[in-house]
Amino acid sequence: MTFTLEIHSATTIAHPNIALIKYWGNRDDTLNLPANGSISFNLAALEARTNVTFNLDFPADQLVINQEPAGGLALARVSAMLDLVRAMAKLNVHALVESTLNFPIGTGIASSAAGFAALALAASRAAGLDLNDKKLSCLARRGSGSACRSIPGGFVEWLPGISDETSYAVSFAAPDHWDLVDVIVVLQNQPKKTGSREGHTIAFTSPLQEARVADAPRRLQACRDAIRWKDFGALAEIIELDSNMMHAVMMTSSPPLQYWEAGSIALMQAVPGWRSEGLQVAYTLDAGPNVHLICARKDAEMVREKVLEVSTPVDIIVSGIGGPARIVRSV
Numbered sequence: 008m009t010f011t012l013e014i015h016s017a018t019t020i021a022h023p024n025i026a027l028i029k030y031w032g033n034r035d036d037t038l039n040l041p042a043n044g045s046i047s048f049n050l051a052a053l054e055a056r057t058n059v060t061f062n063l064d065f066p067a068d069q070l071v072i073n074q075e076p077a078g079g080l081a082l083a084r085v086s087a088m089l090d091l092v093r094a095m096a097k098l099n100v101h102a103l104v105e106s107t108l109n110f111p112i113g114t115g116i117a118s119s120a121a122g123f124a125a126l127a128l129a130a131s132r133a134a135g136l137d138l139n140d141k142k143l144s145c146l147a148r149r150g151s152g153s154a155c156r157s158i159p160g161g162f163v164e165w166l167p168g169i170s171d172e173t174s175y176a177v178s179f180a181a182p183d184h185w186d187l188v189d190v191i192v193v194l195q196n197q198p199k200k201t202g203s204r205e206g207h208t209i210a211f212t213s214p215l216q217e218a219r220v221a222d223a224p225r226r227l228q229a230c231r232d233a234i235r236w237k238d239f240g241a242l243a244e245i246i247e248l249d250s251n252m253m254h255a256v257m258m259t260s261s262p263p264l265q266y267w268e269a270g271s272i273a274l275m276q277a278v279p280g281w282r283s284e285g286l287q288v289a290y291t292l293d294a295g296p297n298v299h300l301i302c303a304r305k306d307a308e309m310v311r312e313k314v315l316e317v318s319t320p321v322d323i324i325v326s327g328i329g330g331p332a333r334i335v336r337s338v
């Protein structure tokens with residue numbers, strides 16, 4: 008075939024997101040249609056920067072992550088997304104995907120969310136497509152469910168939907184609506200043993216998952232309201248409950264998944280006490296031991312000091328709320 012695209016290379020940036028109401032378990036594992044809706048915000052300080060180049064001379068898709076060639080499952084997942092884009096654009100050309108992340112991969116800081124959001128935007132653009140945010144969010148979801156939440160900016164809700172076209176994320180408040188930060192306590196920066204992709208497939212083996220999903224609309228409403236009215240007490244109550252419920256499902260699935268480490272537990276035990284001393288801080292943990300301390304920006308420095316009193320992190324990353332995935336270059 009003739010390769011007549013004007014644009015065949017694009018570079019994009021997308022942020023990871025931290026879920027306040029979690030996604031865990033699918034109604035459809037192939038399409039990543041989630042069992043329940045979820046709410047998150049993007050992390051401004053962290054980003055995946057991805058370049059996609061389609062070139063007739065490439066014999067196969069290639070993936071480079073942080074300057075290292077990647078194969079295996081990572082390349083297969085990237086090629087699967089490129090196949091979706093090629094089908095939409097009616098293209099039959101291989102691509103080189105180069106991605107750089109400024110934070111640790113595979114440790115529960117949503118590297119796949121940032122990576123697949125950046126890839127969906129870069130690949131579709133490089134293929135000459137101009138997808139709207141809804142279609143981009145649906146496409147990103149196919150790579151990694153939570154990636155759909157890294158397409159829009161600010162506070163985001165993933166509407167679970169019932170089909171490929173109806174499951175996508177929308178922004179419901181701008182990044183500057185509420186000056187919150189995520190103090191990410193990195194206790195472990197090695198990749199976790201069981202990734203979330205595998206975890207989703209066993210969520211319903213837990214006898215607690217049905218109850219967790221059934222109660223999700225109530226938690227989503229409480230979280231939306233807390234954000235709308237900037238009610239930190241209400242936010243803390245609902246996000247800690249939601250995180251605990253997801254980890255209860257993980258721990259009681261078959262096989263059981265146990266992501267917490269001693270430092271994670273020490274922090275979860277300490278945080279309610281810090282709140283009763285007047286700090287606006289609440290914890291949430293994704294599929295990893297690292298603890299995300301959601302707090303008012305004015306309290307972030309004090310929270311950081313308190314963290315060091317009860318745990319020995321390998322790193323502490325502080326991030327405000329980020330904007331949408333964006334194109335930085337396309338030729």
Ligand code: PMV
Nearest residue numbers: 026029030152153203293294
């Ligand atoms: O999108 P995935 O497959 O990486 O799943 C994300 C799962 C959690 O991070 C644990 C929760 C969430 O909603 O982000």
